[in-house]
Amino acid sequence: MAVCSRRTGFFFALLLPVFLFLSLPPQAAEGMDSAISRYEAVRIPFYEEDGTLAAAVRRFQRDGEERLLILDPKRFAFREMSATRLSALRRADEAAWRQTPFSAALARQTAPPYPLQNDGLRRSELPVAGFFLTADLCPAKKPLDRGFLEATAALPLTAPIPVALPVTGLWIEKHPEDLAWIEAQVAAQRLTITWVNHSYTHFYDPDLPLEKNFLLRPHTDFRDEALRLERLLLEKGLLPSPFFRFPGLVSDQGLIEQLRELCLIPLGADAWLAKGEAPRPGSVILVHGNGNEPEGIRLLLAFYESRQASFARGETTLLPLRDAFLPQ
Numbered sequence: 604m605a606v607c608s609r610r611t612g613f614f615f616a617l618l619l620p621v622f623l624f625l626s627l628p629p630q631a632a633e634g635m636d637s638a639i640s641r642y643e644a645v646r647i648p649f650y651e652e653d654g655t656l657a658a659a660v661r662r663f664q665r666d667g668e669e670r671l672l673i674l675d676p677k678r679f680a681f682r683e684m685s686a687t688r689l690s691a692l693r694r695a696d697e698a699a700w701r702q703t704p705f706s707a708a709l710a711r712q713t714a715p716p717y718p719l720q721n722d723g724l725r726r727s728e729l730p731v732a733g734f735f736l737t738a739d740l741c742p743a744k745k746p747l748d749r750g751f752l753e754a755t756a757a758l759p760l761t762a763p764i765p766v767a768l769p770v771t772g773l774w775i776e777k778h779p780e781d782l783a784w785i786e787a788q789v790a791a792q793r794l795t796i797t798w799v800n801h802s803y804t805h806f807y808d809p810d811l812p813l814e815k816n817f818l819l820r821p822h823t824d825f826r827d828e829a830l831r832l833e834r835l836l837l838e839k840g841l842l843p844s845p846f847f848r849f850p851g852l853v854s855d856q857g858l859i860e861q862l863r864e865l866c867l868i869p870l871g872a873d874a875w876l877a878k879g880e881a882p883r884p885g886s887v888i889l890v891h892g893n894g895n896e897p898e899g900i901r902l903l904l905a906f907y908e909s910r911q912a913s914f915a916r917g918e919t920t921l922l923p924l925r926d927a928f929l930p931q
């Protein structure tokens with residue numbers, strides 16, 4: 604018996620860590636991440652307690668609680684809210700929602716014609732004295748090009764300096780240290796990041812024509828590509844934004860209409876630096892921050908150098924995307 608019980612004790616000692624691990628909730632087993640399930644698009648316009656109009660645009664479960672993503676139609680930004688709060692608030696009708704600055708901008712930026720390339724916001728809708736920097740994080744083996752973000756943070760501008768980062772799920776999966784480094788820059792108030800949806804997988808085949816490439820690849824589940832990326836950002840503790848950059852800047856009428864349903868504004872560019880397009884005031888500047896386009900980064904640093912004095916004098920600046928739609 605003694606031998607038997609010692610053996611039993613021995614097996615329990617071996618299995619105890621396994622039992623402990625299996626009994627942990629999923630988010631604890633994965634570290635800091637918080638698991639999200641049942642992520643879906645909704646559209647519920649409502650009035651806040653102070654009478655301002657907003658809309659719930661996503662619903663999901665986080666740690667067993669029903670949560671919502673709320674779109675602020677003046678700030679062009681999302682925030683997270685408990686779903687139980689919504690039941691106490693007054694609903695707004697669709698007509699009122701359509702008159703908000705965000706909804707009107709979404710309608711303009713998703714209107715025909717539907718060019719195959721570079722649809723959506725390419726430059727500011729209003730005259731502005733600044734530029735909109737966007738740096739794509741398409742899937743890549745190379746590390747983040749931290750140098751251009753360091754150079755941006757070092758510009759003689761009021762911190763934190765706004766940068767839009769169109770990001771893919773595959774880039775986030777492969778670059779946890781770079782993501783943590785970006786978050787550290789934000790925590791240090793050096794940069795403020797708008798996380799732009801750049802799809803989850805960013806399919807690309809250099810041998811396919813554009814009409815069948817990127818998100819136009821036959822049988823692509825576009826909605827899933829967009830929503831999965833948002834869900835991953837939220838699981839990482841990052842807030843998505845209501846902006847979307849199409850991989851390859853390639854889209855068609857069907858994709859743009861689906862994007863409008865998801866309340867996401869398409870983001871093109873009129874200054875893709877590596878293609879030789881020079882920025883003008885109001886330009887959406889496009890570079891790649893994923894290490895795959897060093898020429899674009901070189902041109903961005905040269906652009907910074909050429910504007911150093913006017914940045915320092917406050918004549919020009921880098922602007923958040925919202926400023927392309929609303930007077931400041």
Ligand SMILES: [Zn+2]
Binds near residue numbers: 739741801805849850
């Ligand atoms: Zn890309």
